[in-house]
Amino acid sequence: MSSTRTLVSPAALRSPRGKALYWLVFGLVLVVFLLAFVFPLYWAVTGAMKSPVELARTPPSVVPETWFPETFWQAWQELDLSRYFLNTFIVAGGAVLVQLAVCVPAAYALSKLRPVLGNAILGLMLATLMLPASALLVPTYLTIADVPLLGVNLLNNPAGIWLPAAASAFNIYLLKRFFDEIPGELLEAARMDGAGPVRVLISIVLPISRPILAVVSILALVTAWKDFIWPLLVFSDPNEQTLSVALERVAPDTALNVLTAGLVLASIPMIVLFLIFQRQILAGLTAGSLKG
């Protein structure tokens, strides 16, 4: 296993003192990481399984003296989490599908078909990346409440989340850059065989683009699942609310052990998603930053 030389030279690390220092630093970092990142999650999970009396005790017990795993089921029922989970899946899942449906064809058109005024349109789209989200908060809310041309009210409607999310310059940017790297000769060969631009997109570009589509999909899913302020505005109806909005609303009136259990349950999907799609998530993280 060869690795690039870093700040500390391999020679320094091979000396006895270097080895001792390395393992000392490693041990310290391990302890700090366990305390800073793992222990809070442990505290939340075990806190949910303590009795309310034990939970309020000071000093606290590090390991629960009596275990109440049924608190999770209690939270699921008492907080009506199944409703909010379903709402959030609909909102987040729909956001992914709508974003792909809108941004993939657009990025392909801008990248490979390069229509008249395409650069101007791309520029106008990318310019919105410079906008702080807060600049659009109030006017987009008013737009959702009474959509121009259509005249519909999308408040308390998942489309109120899906459609603004589809106006994603970041997705356009990521996808177009990936499409730009697909060799023109490959697509031209398909054109020679009589395939039109749409057929080329579906049969050749999409299969080749599976990696970037995965990255864009996961980023879109995570963003929608985690979002708070925009769903807070769109979903005033408790029946329609997403997990984040509902948990914030019920928190003041919920027993601490039940609330903690609810928070743990609400965290599980994203953590599982991360453990499964770690590579795509981290690829998406650096994709927009390093090469930009």
Add this chain to the structure above:
Amino acid sequence: MFLRSSGELSAAAAPGRGRWRRKLSENLTAYGLLAAALVVFALFSWWPLIRGVLLSFQQVDFVNPPTWVGFDNFERLFNDPLFGAAWRNTLLFTGLALLLGFAVPFLTAVVLNELRHARSFFRIAVYLPVMLPPVVTALLWKWFYNPGPGLFNEGLRAVGLSGLSWLDSSSTAMISLVLVSTWANMGSTTLIYLAALQTIPGELYEAAELDGASLWRRLVHVTIPQTRFVLLVLLLLQVVATMQVFTEPYVMTGGGPEDATVTVLLLLYRYAFYYNDFGTASALSLLLFVVLGIFSATYVRLTRTRS
């Protein structure tokens, strides 16, 4: 002769016309594929931007038609005692968030880059908080900050120190929110820095060490210059993001105690959705937009001239 000339003409004309027809067809297809994006960008990005500016100069609620009021909305803002407090609080949050959110991830990445064992564990651990919904993080930490049986005060008491008031004191509430925000978000920046560090050629460190450079000098003269672009970009993005902080003050403190954590975005939210004063809310978001725009432009200009 005439026949040949005529044939030649039609042969020459055909490719030109065919190419033009294909170009037209391609443009029509392209705009067909672009149609959905153009509609959603127009309705939910470009039009709201324009409308936001217009709203700043109008009185708008859900009952009466909008009326033009000139600079009344801005005047109302400047007369609001909370206006100054919101900007001071937001700048304090941003300043503290940069101190922690900039230095801590970078140093963490530098250290992680030197460790060759348990790399997967460290990456997963540092990024897990990023995956938590911010509301979940905020509610958990609100419990951790409880002055009585909260995790942090119990931790302090366990090592012989006295507990702090954290969210309940106007002098510690803002730093408390900054700690949450740093914990929740540092995973992204840490891993971005880590990726950047891994692109630095080993030869540069080798050459620096041969010149007798110490560990600190290698860090200052090799590591930081080589990652300068990423550092500058992330700094700009972090300023823009932290100036728009909302979830932590909204969920954990509600802007209290004694308005010590009312931020610009929280104040904007109140104007719009507590008072239904969308005009003044838009005026405030326009001011924030202008401030961030001026900062970004100045920042880009300064950093470009230096390079």
